[in-house]
Amino acid sequence: MFTEIDHQKFRNLRITHVATRFEELISDEANDELTPEQIFLTAVDDALDQRQAHRIDKLIRAAKFPIPQASIAEINYQEGRGITPVRMKRYAGHNWRQDPTNLLVLSPTGGGKTYLACAIGIAACQNGHTVTYARMDELARRLVIARGDGIRHQKMLNDLSDVELLIIDDFLTVGIDPEAANDLFAVLANREHRLPTMIASQSRPAYWLEALPDRVAADSIVNRLANNAREINLGEVDMRRQRDDQARATTGYWE
Structure with a gap:
């Protein structure tokens, strides 16, 4: 077994996850038939998987999705929604760094735009992309507040300009003031031909x-x-109403 001195060496090398997993594997009698090399390589693979999972979790948290459990695998493909599993599989595996083409997600209120935007954004995080999600009204409010501090304001504009996938939801559901519109123009001008922006809107x-x-x-x-x-274009299907109707039909629902 490793001593505390050994563990400190691993920490200095920044491979503590490898050491921890290696120790777990050699302590498991089920691995008695494996060679030391096989056990070590298994520990390395497991540690890399763990590191990747932590990075994905960090990217998803940083994006601030309102539906962090959204998944392309759970999307409803009923007739009239204008989406197919094949098309969504392409978005799930899309390389947003290499393709700066924007994406517009359109439907009336209740059409499932936010869920779809979150599902695509989370898939992007799972592929290692940096993502920022923001509702338009909240983004405009944050820009107004930041405007009082020139350094903070510029940093916010830079962050929005450089994130690999920018998602703006509820786009122009409510109006924005001229200064917020100017900030939006600056961000989009900086992103043009470099990085994609996803817009979810009912207009x-x-x-x-x-x-x-x-x-x-x-x-x-x-x-x-x-x-x-x-x-x-998600069409006219009201997913929110369908979800509410299904909830009312469940046993134990009351109002």
């Missing part, structure tokens, strides 16, 4: 042009978001 680009406070900025923002973007 289409034609409405965004009318809703943004400055027409010139609106043209630039919508042009950067919508030109050559991929689009998922």
